Every structure is written in C-alpha cells, then in structure tokens.
Amino acid sequence: MNIRNIAIIAHVDHGKTTLVDRILHTAKIFRDNQETGELLMDSNDLERERGITIFSKNAAVTYNGTKINVIDTPGHSDFGGEVERVLKMADGVILLVDAFEGPMPQTRFVLQKALQLNLKPIVVINKVDKPNCRPDEVHDAVFELFFNLDATEEQLNFPTFYGSGKQGWFNDTLEPREDILPLMDGILKYVPEPEVKEGALQMQITSLDYSSFLGRIAVGKVTRGSIRDNQPIALVQADGSIKRSRVKELYVFEGMGKRKVQEVLAGDLCAVVGLEDFNIGDTICDVETPEALPVIHVDEPTMSMTFSINTSPFFGKDGKFVTSRHLRDRLMKETEKNLALRVEDTDSADSFMVYGRGILHLGVLVETMRREGYELTVGQPQVLVKEIDGQKCEPYENLVVDVPEEFSGKVIDLVTQRKGEMLIMESKGDMQHLEFEIPSRGLIGLRSQMLTNTAGEAIMAHNFIDYKPWKGPIPGRNNGVLISKNQAPTTGYSIDKLQDRGSFFVDPGEDVYVGQIIAEHIKPGDLIVNATEGKKLTNMRASGSDAATNIAPKIQMSLEECMEYIQEDECIEVTPKSIRLRKVLLNEEDRKRAAKQAGNG
Template structure:
C-alpha cells in the first residue's frame, strides 16, 4: 500500500493545564502568521478562539476548536483543546486528529494535575510532543526547574525514548515571542512556527486507498443540519460523493456528501475534494455522530471506536415545581427538558442521560462538577427552568468489593495555613502523597475520594482567606473509604411566601448568615440562610413591623444589614444536602428543600427515627 507523506500540511493539538496560556498563544500564531488582514478589528480581541460566552467569562476553554494558518507554504491545522479534566471527552476525541502536540507549561506554576492528564492522553495516542515553557516573562518564572519537572513527568508516564527526546522552546503568549534558548533576544513567534514545521510529524496515508474518515466533533446549522468534523486517514473524499456511514454499533448506511469544507483562519471554506491528512467538515449525512466512520462504498472499513473515560458524578435534573415555577423560563415542561438533555448527547460524548422512575426527572452523569454546571448554565441561558439535586459519585464493584472514584489533588497554600489544609483533607479521607515548602508557599499532593471534594473548595478558601490554589483530576477507582461528613451547619427555611423585609432580617441576624436581602421574593420551603447551629429551623423573613399611631420616618432607615452570602452555581451545588435542591431559572437560582412544608418534613423525620420494635416469641 502506498503511503504518501504530505509536506504541505501539519496537524498539531495544543494541550496544557487550565490557564497556562493555550488560547492566548493561538491568538499570536493567528496574528503573526498573517492570517488576518491588517484592517480586521479582531486583531485587538484577546482569546479569539474562546467564542463561547461561558469561555470568555470564566477564562477557560470548554469546547475544542479547529483553526488553520499558512506558513512558508504549509498549512498548519491547530486544535485548541480544553485543559480541565471535566472536559476530557473533548480532549480525547480531537487528539485523534493530530500527529503532534504542543505541551504548554507555565514557567512559574510548573506541571499541574491537568498537565499530567492531557499529557497521558497524548502519549497514549503516540503523539510526538513539543514542550513550550510559557509565560517566561513572569517575575517568578523558574524555567530550569520547570523543565526538570516536565522531564520527570514524562518518565513517570512511561514515555518512549522517542517521546523523551522532545524539543523545548521558551515563550510568552501575551508578549508574542518564542525562542529556542533563554539567552536569545525576544523577537516574535516564528521560532515556534519553524519548530512545528520541522518537528511535528507529517501526515501520511494512501490517497488512492479506500476512504476512511472518523468524526470527532459536531456542529449544527439551521440550513444544512448536522455538520461532521474529522480527519481523513485514508483515501480521498469529494463533494457530491456517495459514501458509507458506519456507526458505533457497526450499522452501515449510504449517504451523499452535500458540501465539503476545510478550515482556514477562524472560518471554513468550501472545497471540491480533500485527501488523507486533511481535517474537514462535511454536510448531508443525517444523524451523523461522534466516532462514526465515513468510508467508501466499495470497501467500507470501520475505524476503532473512540474510548471515553466513564462519568464519575451524577445528578437528578427535574421539572421545576416550586411556587415560582414558570415566572422566568421559556421551556418548563418535562418534554422540553428531555429533548434538550438528549440533544446534548449528540456532541457531549462524556455525558450520560438516563430516565428515572418518575417521568419528569432524569439522571445525568458527567466527568465532574464543572462539566455538569456548564451544561446547567448553558440551559439556563437558553431559557430552561429546572431543579437539580446534590451531586453524587458513581460507585463500582471491583473484585466483589465496593469501589469509588479517587481524585489526585494539588494544593498550594501560604505556610501559615498548612494545619487547616491537613485537617480538612484528613476529615475527608484524604491521603497525603507529598508536602514541600518553597519560601512561604507549601505544596501539597493528596489522593482524596471524589465525595470528599464536594464542597471542599469553599471550605479551603474560607479557612485560608481565599489564598489557597487547588486543582484536581481523576486518579483511579479504589476500595470505599468510609463515611465522610459534609456540611456541619443547618439551614434557615422560610415558613411563608412573600417579600423579605428589613425588619424581619434584622431580627434574625443572631440566628445565622442570610442568603437573601430585603425585597427578595421568597416562598415556603426556600432556604434563606445558614443556621449557626447544626439543626434546620423555619423562620419568618417576610414579617413586617406592626403599625402604631407613633410616627417615625427613620425607623427602618437606621437598620444596617450585612450583605447576604452570594453563591456561584458550583458553590450552590456543593452546598446543598440530600434533602435539598437548587432551583434554576434564566434569571436566578435558589436553594430549597425537596419537601416545602414543615409538616411533610416532620413526617419524614419521624419515619426515619422510628425503629421497628422486636418482639420475643415468649411475649408474643
């Protein structure tokens, strides 16, 4: 079989830990390669590849992106990948399109948990790595030590001799330069582009062989429907060509490729044909899905299915049944919720959706809390209302023993807070792997059950006055570690529906911390604060001061209330307990009890405390 090595193309993925500068570096590659015209305003925009609103707000990459630049007559296809382990499904899929990877490592932070995660994936696909020590303009940069950390990580992950012989560049994505040694002057990004041409393997494949293309990403257009994106590994494909689609179950169907696109800059351009080595997008194949093989009619051969890490966390999504349901949302029924969740499965391959015993509730499983919270936030912005339960880890049975997911956790904290971190992690069944102190910062590495991470970030930030930095990713399944206590304090529950008043909130200050402010709308069963003791209590936050015949215009003006505690979505999901829910609407989210009335909750408590009385045969 003829193997054609293409000199005119390179396929490279950029991988790194969160916030190590992938997207900023891609910006510079696009700008300095002349991809944009001089009069294009986009040159002044930061993180061009982060097109999703959530990505820009959070400063992280959630969806893998394809772009392409031309340099010295060679087309370089660049794949910008997520760095967070929760989006590992995205990383695993798109790495199959690449021949090499740029591994970015922060010159100050060094190798981090997600560095290990993404590098392990790249090495497993036998991709050739090119190491870029990024952000060398930081005042706390330690390039030599970080390079040693990278080499140690390669050895630890059992890299081959060829992979260990990696090339190293030093760069600053923000300043727009790269160089082969620290002694060189800072100029531009061209040394990195040259390194890609000379170091990333050239794609090969027989252009005259039987067509084999695998779908690794999906897009959607109202006019053409689903768009399948993937790399051609063998043969050629033409617009208008009849092809065989082989789905993940091996079923074969015949379709016509209506349009064929290649990537250029931030967009796509139509083309009549493409061959082995090209990354393309195709339209015209209804219900095309991730991992599908597009093959020739004459000799359809399926490619190996893309394996994805299994979900480790699950939640129940259900229809919003609070007294305020339907006020904000456009989509509020179980049919709307079902359609949206199953539509998400078309592109979110790391997600799992299951029906439950009740028709208005669905069990959603994902790779982590961030993975699920991004889905919730996207649905909320689209106009959906729902309520979600406390996240729970997914247990397995290994060798007849109950096993649970374990996370590898890295924490950097000022030295004076060492004791708090050790205490918090110890209470959550954490096992310390290492502890190193550099100047005033202590670096911890732990193995912690995934259950123990729910709510941990908030506790650590509170205990260290917000100075701790914590990262984690999936480690392995290990035997069940035992019960873990979570929230200590009880909550304050509204006993009535109405508008919170300054007078009522002021009278409840000694009971705990409030989550609502004056004029907020509350309902019976809604959680309005955190109790200073361990038990839950119902309170009246809508109580108004009784009117008297004594006039006092400044009676409530003199009351100064502390600001209420505000929750992000992740914080709210971490905070709730098993008998509580987070109500999600397009405008807000609220914490509530599953059972809204005190009578219902009292019945359940009584049932839980009553134990069956054993009667001896003699007495019977």
C-alpha cells in the first residue's frame, strides 16, 4: 500500500488544526449525518479552552488508494520539544503561513528543524479571505526565509497552495473553489514515499500514548524491516543497554483512532503495546542484530521554577494530592513524555527544581496538575544562566510585535527599558511591525504591561535565539503590594476604605490569611493592611448604608499572568479551586529578618 507521512507546522494560530479537520472531512472518515464539531484534534480540555495545540497527535486517512498519516504539531515555541521529536516520523511537511501576518518567529524555528531533517516542504498560504491580506508578498517572504535558512535547491523549489481553511478550500492559484482536492493531490505528488532500507527491524519511539486499559504505548515509525504481533524484540536504550521484550499488540492509525493489525511494514507509523520501561528515543530492533538509531536531540530548557508543597494555612482544603511524595511522583511521570522538561531535587525534601522552555510550558504543567487534584506552591520563574568561555551568559529571544502606529513609541520605550534592541521597524498595512532582540528575563511580565499600554492591540510573539553575554539588571515590577494582616474573610467595608491604596485581587467575603497578597499598591513598597474589619454598628438605622459602597471588581489573573507578576520573595499557591499570591515568608518579622540578613550579606 502507498504511504505518505506528513507533519503540519506553523506559527501559533495560523490554522493547522483547522486544516487537519478539512483533510479528515475530505477523506470521508465520518458518516454524512455525524456531528463532529470543530478542531477535532485538540482533544484535551486545556487545548480547547486556550485555542492552542499543546500535544502533537496523529490521524490517518486514505485518499485515492494512498494512506496519508497526518501529524498535527503545536505552534508555540514553548512546546518545541514536541515538534522536534515528531518531525522524525514525517517525510514531508506542510508549512502553513497566514496571508496577512506572513512568516513569524515560530515559523522560522519549526521550518529550520524540518529543513535540517531534509523533509520535503509544501507551502500553504492560509486565510486569503481576510481583509488586507497580501498573499504574493507573503510568498516572497517565505522564499526569502527558506533562502536564509540555507535550504537546498530542491527545497527552494517548493510548491505553493492558497486558500482558506475556514471556508474549506485550497487551490494552487488564488481562484476560490469548493474543496481542498488540489492540496490532497499535491500531497500525493510532492511528498516522497517513506525511504525503506533493507535489513532487520528498526523503529524509533518518538512519542508516548497511554491507555488505562493497555498501559503505556510506544508510538513511532518503522524505518526498516517489519514488526509483527507477538514478536520477540530488543529495546536499545539511550545509554546503550539492551532489554529483551515481546510485542503484545500492534496498532496502526486509522481516522482519529487506531486499528489492531498483525504486521506493520517499514514506512508506516504504528503503536506497540506490551513493552516495559521504555523512553522516548529508544529503538525497537531485531533480537538477533540490535542496531540503535541516533538518539533524538531536544534543545535545552531556558527557564526554571521551584515547585514545592503547599505550606499556606489553607493547606489541604481543596486538593487530593498534597504531600511531597505525590508531587515528586507526578513530576517524574511528566518527564517521561515531556522531553523538554527536567526535574531536579533540591536541598529541601519538600521542593523540586523544574526546568522548562518558557512560562507557558511550565504554566500548562501546573494547570494540568491542578486539575488532577494537586496542591502546590510555585516560585518566580528564573532564566538559566550559563558560563561560556569564562563569561556569564543568558538566553536571548527574538521578539516580534505588531501594533497600531500610534502605540509604536510606547512599545519601543517598554522594550528598551528591559534591555531590548530594535532590529527592524516597518509598516504592514495600518500596523507597525517591530522586531527586537531581548534577554529572556526582559520578557517576564512584559505581555501584561504591553497590553495595558497599547489598549490591548499589540500582538507579540517570541522565540529563543541563543545564549549571549549577561545584560545587567533589568527593572522589575514598579509597584509594591498590599499584604493581609490577619486571617479572616474580607469585608466590603474595609476594601472600600482601602481602594485608594491599590487595586484588589480579592472580593469581599473571600477568606485570606496572614502574608497573602491581596492587592497591588499604587506606589512602590509593600504595605500591610487590615481588609477584614467589619463596620461597628452603633444604631439600627446606620447598618443599611453599608450597601452603598462602590467596590471595583477584583482583578482576575490567569496562572501565567501570576507567574509573570510575582517577585523573588513571593510565590503562588495553586489548588484545584483557587490561585492565590503570597509572600514566601508569611510572617512580617521573618521577612524583616531575611531582608536584614540579605543587606548584611
């Protein structure tokens, strides 16, 4: 049977998952009357809520007698670890580019990985139905990007398709039509069949699946030979050790699910059940002649955060898993499938150092754990500093901001305060397109300030470039915070009196504890306040006037915003029901003592 393995790569929000929907519908894997909904591949709750792909997934369709394995990948640079390893399963890539935005930083990152693996590219310029779109200019920009990334002659000669995933058509010209058949024909024509080498079985495990019924499932592409049900195999691990095992069940991908088979030949993707203790990157080989494939290399993490058990007075109220053993087991389990994540023990048995690709990467992990019933405290994200040739170096990122012209001055001002350097400034329609090189530290907390200063109009994206010399101190948050003086529910009466001191993160009637951060101060410096005092009722008549207080609604911050907001002496208490900001040391005397020691030290 003919096979094509294709990965879909693009910047976040350029339409990958919608394109996969169209491919699934075109191949008629659903009944005509079946309710399917949108964004079929984003099956995880978090992905649906945020509208982004976090985990790469596989689907398979049959078109004109050819089986097409489609791999949907995440577009966010924080999940680059997912993209790097699944590209190993593909023989070609569809590079999707927005007809208005053109190639973005993330497009460059994933395309570079694909070209290094020598994959055959097909360029699809999506969203040509948008007003102000500029498909011809974008096509030239994509060609320039290929050229800058040292693409070969053959890769530079890429076919281009235009269309709109939303309207459901793609064509090799700008002429709209009813379907995406030209693109499907293009996949069969331009993507090469898998290269099959002669010899005994070789298959690299590139991702993990889990079923409560079957346990851990190894997923990968058979690069040589064939794999059969009940076959004894050798598992070669990253350190070179060899384990013997046996295949219990074999599945291939079909539609959105899997189908059980007896044998899978080289070139196809498959899922193997029954292996013990395997990791991503291990090679499944023939028992007689075990030969390993090169180990998957994933870029290093650039950020770290301390995860520790919840030590607040409200400990154990919401969560099911609250001990350090629970926390450790869960983090270790995560490192098995999340390749870009590393976990290390610290001096304290209750806390762990977790290294990841960025705030979103770590934030998604915390959010997932919270939904599973874990309680934990997370500290301020720190960038990883390296010493290169005796010089202190830190990670730098390429930051791209598209913003209406009248706000461009404010954006430049904000970024330069944080040690960013402007590289490019050009007009794109009514928008100004700005590109900067900025230390990763400068990005922490930048998004919320940027949105405030541009009335929510700025679109920013960034991705890691390299380690460069340390840029010196970067100013943090300007304002201090208001800290609760006692433990009790807050009252509307007290909050009303304190409103001119700051903006609150809590509503009246919410339980707070000593050392909890309940508001942002309007000035620098922290202030300890009593927000739990009730009104003294002297006579019956005055008791009703309390309802007349006008209290501004509390500021709602997402988990990532909280992570960007906190300073070094603060942390976030995360439980299944709430996210609270607090000082690391809840007692004021302890904080003063620590500040004194730091001053003396």
